[in-house]
Structure formats: structure tokens, C-alpha cells
Amino acid sequence: MPKDCRESLTILLGLLLVVVIIFTLVPVVLVWLAGRPAQAAPATTPFPTPTAYVAPVMPEPTGEIPTTTPLPPTPTPNPSIVVMASDGANVRSGPGTVFEAVGYLAAGEQAKVLGRYADWWQIEYAGRPAWIYGPIVAASDVEGVPEVVPPPTPIPPIPTVVPPPAEPWEIAEERWVDVDLSEQTLTAHEHGVAVRTTPISSGLPGTPTPTGQFRIWIKFRYDDMSGEGYYIEDVPYVMYFHKGYGLHGVTWHGNFGHPMSHGCINLPTEEAEWLFGWADVGTLVNIHE
Numbered sequence: 001m002p003k004d005c006r007e008s009l010t011i012l013l014g015l016l017l018v019v020v021i022i023f024t025l026v027p028v029v030l031v032w033l034a035g036r037p038a039q040a041a042p043a044t045t046p047f048p049t050p051t052a053y054v055a056p057v058m059p060e061p062t063g064e065i066p067t068t069t070p071l072p073p074t075p076t077p078n079p080s081i082v083v084m085a086s087d088g089a090n091v092r093s094g095p096g097t098v099f100e101a102v103g104y105l106a107a108g109e110q111a112k113v114l115g116r117y118a119d120w121w122q123i124e125y126a127g128r129p130a131w132i133y134g135p136i137v138a139a140s141d142v143e144g145v146p147e148v149v150p151p152p153t154p155i156p157p158i159p160t161v162v163p164p165p166a167e168p169w170e171i172a173e174e175r176w177v178d179v180d181l182s183e184q185t186l187t188a189h190e191h192g193v194a195v196r197t198t199p200i201s202s203g204l205p206g207t208p209t210p211t212g213q214f215r216i217w218i219k220f221r222y223d224d225m226s227g228e229g230y231y232i233e234d235v236p237y238v239m240y241f242h243k244g245y246g247l248h249g250v251t252w253h254g255n256f257g258h259p260m261s262h263g264c265i266n267l268p269t270e271e272a273e274w275l276f277g278w279a280d281v282g283t284l285v286n287i288h289e
Helices: 003-035 269-278
Strands: 080-083 089-092 101-105 110-117 120-125 128-133 137-140 175-180 185-190 193-199 212-215 218-227 230-242 245-250 265-268 284-288
Touching: 089 218, 089 230, 101 120, 101 128, 101 218, 110 128, 185 269, 193 265, 193 269, 212 230, 230 269, 245 269, 265 269
Parallel strands: 175 284, 245 265
Antiparallel strands: 080 110, 080 137, 089 101, 089 128, 110 120, 120 128, 175 185, 185 193, 212 284, 218 230, 230 245
16 A cells, blocks of 8 residues: 555544544533532622712802901909908098098908099999098009099188187187196086086197197097008097097097197097087187196
């Protein structure tokens, strides 16, 4: 047999063998696959549902300039006084003990300060200006308090010349008071008769009691008295006869019959009480050596 025929026959037999093998294996594979248990498909993780992005809505510009929060206002000073004296303090119509007492503040009470004059504070009392003595109160926030003009001093016009003292027989008054500085006594006269005599304490040599004829011009059941180096509250039964000089009771000494005062006529309190009820405003006070 020729050579090329043998090669063709060999190829043909190889192809036939391949076909036989395929047809033999295919049924076997199909049967195997049919009997194999089914496997669950792997679970798949679902993709998250996309969320739409919503941009914030910006307010429309108004054209207004933003304002800043204002700072709290600076506290306004509140000038005031607190009464420190344990027995309180009198409130007066003016800056001095010659002015009438119009009220009273107890220890610890407060009052609004309106102004000042010398050692006195002008305060608001019962809805109107009044005065209180500075050294017996504690003041706060008073740096800017203004100096104020005080009211006129309630003292009657002082005569240019004080009449000299008279002898008792020369006085023709219904009621009058005689003060003898040499004897340190006071005698009340009525209808030319001496009705009561009491020892007194007049002014010391450095603060003498004035002499002459005077008249009681104002009376106070209680009054405060002040001067250089002293301040005394609630002096009883005060009867002023010349400027700030007066007849009054005394609670701080009992050395009557000897000069002791800053110029006033000191009386035992019970004698001052009697004289206060007996003498009127206008009563003559005759003071002599």
C-alpha cells in the first residue's frame, strides 16, 4: 500500500477513536451530574441603596449689618449712709444742732445721700432732703456727692449790741431767769418773786458763758449738740437763748456749782425739766457775774 494512503488511514482511525470516546463518556457524565446534590449559591451582599444628598438651604441675605450683644451697663453708684451710733441719730432740717430735729434713724438704718456740707450729710428722709451728722454714720459710694448750699440758719437776727445784764430790781418782766456766774446759780422769777433756785455749771475759762440780757428763741425736748472736739446726742430740755448757747439738762456729769461746760448753762436734768415747762419762747435770761 502506498505511503500516503497509510497516513490518511491512520488519521481516520484516530478521529474515529475520539468520537467513540466522546459518545461513551458523555452519558456517564450526565448521569453523575444528575445524581449530585445541588449546592446553594453563595449569598451576595446587597449594595446599599444610594441616598440622595440634600444641600442645606441658606437664608437669603437681607442686607442688614449683624449687631453685637451690648455689654451690661456699668453699675450706677448708690451713695448712702448707715447709722453706726448704738442709740441711733437725729435727722435735722439743716446741717447743725441749731436746726430742728425732724426725725430719727435707729442704729443700722440706711438712707440715700443727696449731698454734703462740712461734717454733715444731706439725705433723703420721708421724701424730702434732711441732714444727719457725719461722724456717727458710715458712708459708702459718696466720692461724687456734691457740696450743697445749706438752708438759712434758723437763728433770729442778733442785735448789734447785746444789752448788758440788769440788776434784779430793774427788770419788770412777768417771768424771767437770772443766772449768777459768780455763785453758779440760776433763779426763776415770777411777778418779782424768786420761785425756784438751782445750782448750775457754766462755761469753763476757755469757753465762757456770754453775759447780758437774752431771750429764749427756741426750745427742744431733746437736741444734739456739737462743737470743736465733741458731739452729744439727745441733750434733754434745751432752751437756746443766744446763737448756740442754751439752758439744758445734763446726764454726763453731776459737778454742779462749778464751771464745766463749753458755754451753755448746765442744769440738773430734773431742774431743766421744770424750767422747760415753766419758761416760754421769749422769756428773758439775764446773765451776769
